[in-house]
Amino acid sequence: MWKTIKRWYHQLGSPRYFYRFCEAVLPWLVPVSLALLAVGLIWGLVYAPVERYQGDSYRIIYIHVPASSGALMGYIAMGVAGLVALVWRMKMAEVMLKALAPFGAALAAVSLLTGALWGKPTWGTYWQWDARMTSMLILLFLYLGIMALQNAIRDPRQAARAAALLAVVGVINVVIVKYSVEWLNTLHQGATLKVVGESSIDASMKWPLLISMAGLWLLYAANVLIRARTEVLSRERRSGWVRRLVRDEEA
Amino acid sequence: MNPVRKQRLFVVLAVLAGLAVAVGLAVYALRQNINLFYTPQQIVNGEAPVGAKMRVGGLVEDGSVQRDPDTLDVVFTVTDGKGSFAIHYQGILPDLFREGQGVVANGTLVSRDRFEADEVLAKHDETYMPPEVQDALEKAGHPGSKPGAKEEDAGYPKGDYD
Amino acid sequence: MFDPYFDSVAAFIAMGEHGFFVWSAYGLSALLIVTNMLVAVRRQGRVRAEIARQARRDGARTSPKAGTSSNSVESNQ
Incomplete structure (x- = not known):
C-alpha cells in the first residue's frame, strides 16, 4: 500500500508522466462529471419532493452544498500541496497549488451567492455577520490572496513558496468554517450530511444531492487537471518532450 | 527523510x-x-446589558404567539429550556417563523424579560423532509416529527456557551 | 418517485413563489462555473499555440535533440 502511494507520488511528480496521466483521465473525467451533475440537478430540481417548511426554495441546496463542500475540499488539497511544496520543494506540488485556486475561488463565491439567495426566502435576510458566513467569506479571500501572490511575484518558485505558506496556514480557517455552527451560536444551522451517523435529510432528497456533489467535485478535478496540464506545458516549454509533443500534434 | x-x-x-x-x-x-446572539439563559442571568442594541436567539415557545388582530403587533416567548423572555415585534414575520422553531431577533433589551425587536429572522434546523414524511411521522407519534420536540433538532441549545 | 414533482412547466418556473431566488442562484452558479471552465480550456489552447510558434521558429534553425527531455523520475525536485 505505502509502496504504491510512494510510486504514484514519484510518477505523478514527473511532469511528463503527469501529462500522460491527464491525457488518459480527462477524456472520461469531463463527460462523467457533467453527466453526474446533470442527473443530480435535474433529479433535485424536477423530481425531488418539496420541503415541508421551506417549500421549493430548498432546491438551492443542490448547488449550495456541492459548491461549499467543493471549496472546502479544494482548500484542504491546497494545504496538502502547500506542505509538500514547502518541505519537499516538489515542482508538481507548486503546479497543483496554482491549478487548485481559481475553481476553488469560484466555488466559494457560488457558495456565498447561493447562500444569500437561499437565506432571503427562509431566514428573512441575505446576509448576517455570523461565524459560518464570515469564515466562508474569509475562505474566498484566502483563495483570492493565494491567486494574487502567485501572479504578483515574478520568480515562479518564490511566488509558489509564498502561496504555499498562505495555503498551509489558511487550513485553520477551514476548521473554523466546519465547526463554527457547533462551537458558536450562528444563524446557519448545523451539518445535514454526516460522514458518520445518519444524515438528517430524507432519502428522496439526499440521493440527488450526493450525485450532484460527486459531479461538481469531479468537474473541479477536471478543471484542476486542465489547468495543471497547461502549467506543466508552460513551465516545460524548453524541454524536448514538450517540443516533440507540440510538433507531433501539428503534423 | x-x-x-x-x-x-x-x-x-x-x-x-x-x-x-x-x-x-x-x-x-x-x-x-463572534456569537451572533445572546441566549435566553444569558439574558435571564443578566449577562446581556439592559437598554443596549443586540441580537437574541431562542426557540419560539409553543402556544406563546399572540397576534393583534388589528395591527401587525406580535408578542411571543423565546426559550432555551434554561430561561425565557418575551419578544415584542411589529412587522411581517418570515415564512419559516413558527412555534417550536428557532428565531434570531435584532433589537433592544428593554428589561430583563422584555425585548423589542426591529427585525425577526427565522432559523431552520438541519433536517429536510417532504410534507408526506412529516405527516407519516406525526401519525406514528414519532418524537422527531414535531419541530422543537427534541431541542437539539432545532439547533438550540447546543450545550453551554460559557 | 419518478414522476416530475411539478404539474406544469409554469409551476416549475415559478418554484412556488421562490422562482426568483432559485433561478438566480442557479444562473449565477452556472455563469461562474462555465466561465471558469472556458478560461481554463482557452488558456491551454493559447499556451500550446505559443509553444508551437516558438518551436517552428527554433525548428527553422536547429531541430530539438532527442535526449533533452525531463522524463526521469528524479527530475521532480
Whole structure:
C-alpha cells in the first residue's frame, strides 16, 4: 500500500508522466462529471419532493452544498500541496497549488451567492455577520490572496513558496468554517450530511444531492487537471518532450 | 527523510500549530462578539446589558404567539429550556417563523424579560423532509416529527456557551 | 418517485413563489462555473499555440535533440 502511494507520488511528480496521466483521465473525467451533475440537478430540481417548511426554495441546496463542500475540499488539497511544496520543494506540488485556486475561488463565491439567495426566502435576510458566513467569506479571500501572490511575484518558485505558506496556514480557517455552527451560536444551522451517523435529510432528497456533489467535485478535478496540464506545458516549454509533443500534434 | 526536509517539515508544522493555538485563543476570548446572539439563559442571568442594541436567539415557545388582530403587533416567548423572555415585534414575520422553531431577533433589551425587536429572522434546523414524511411521522407519534420536540433538532441549545 | 414533482412547466418556473431566488442562484452558479471552465480550456489552447510558434521558429534553425527531455523520475525536485 505505502509502496504504491510512494510510486504514484514519484510518477505523478514527473511532469511528463503527469501529462500522460491527464491525457488518459480527462477524456472520461469531463463527460462523467457533467453527466453526474446533470442527473443530480435535474433529479433535485424536477423530481425531488418539496420541503415541508421551506417549500421549493430548498432546491438551492443542490448547488449550495456541492459548491461549499467543493471549496472546502479544494482548500484542504491546497494545504496538502502547500506542505509538500514547502518541505519537499516538489515542482508538481507548486503546479497543483496554482491549478487548485481559481475553481476553488469560484466555488466559494457560488457558495456565498447561493447562500444569500437561499437565506432571503427562509431566514428573512441575505446576509448576517455570523461565524459560518464570515469564515466562508474569509475562505474566498484566502483563495483570492493565494491567486494574487502567485501572479504578483515574478520568480515562479518564490511566488509558489509564498502561496504555499498562505495555503498551509489558511487550513485553520477551514476548521473554523466546519465547526463554527457547533462551537458558536450562528444563524446557519448545523451539518445535514454526516460522514458518520445518519444524515438528517430524507432519502428522496439526499440521493440527488450526493450525485450532484460527486459531479461538481469531479468537474473541479477536471478543471484542476486542465489547468495543471497547461502549467506543466508552460513551465516545460524548453524541454524536448514538450517540443516533440507540440510538433507531433501539428503534423 | 533527510535532515533538511525534516527540519523544514518541523518548522512548517510548528508555525501551523502556533497559529492554530493563537486563532483558537482569539476566537475563545472574543466568542461573545463572534456569537451572533445572546441566549435566553444569558439574558435571564443578566449577562446581556439592559437598554443596549443586540441580537437574541431562542426557540419560539409553543402556544406563546399572540397576534393583534388589528395591527401587525406580535408578542411571543423565546426559550432555551434554561430561561425565557418575551419578544415584542411589529412587522411581517418570515415564512419559516413558527412555534417550536428557532428565531434570531435584532433589537433592544428593554428589561430583563422584555425585548423589542426591529427585525425577526427565522432559523431552520438541519433536517429536510417532504410534507408526506412529516405527516407519516406525526401519525406514528414519532418524537422527531414535531419541530422543537427534541431541542437539539432545532439547533438550540447546543450545550453551554460559557 | 419518478414522476416530475411539478404539474406544469409554469409551476416549475415559478418554484412556488421562490422562482426568483432559485433561478438566480442557479444562473449565477452556472455563469461562474462555465466561465471558469472556458478560461481554463482557452488558456491551454493559447499556451500550446505559443509553444508551437516558438518551436517552428527554433525548428527553422536547429531541430530539438532527442535526449533533452525531463522524463526521469528524479527530475521532480
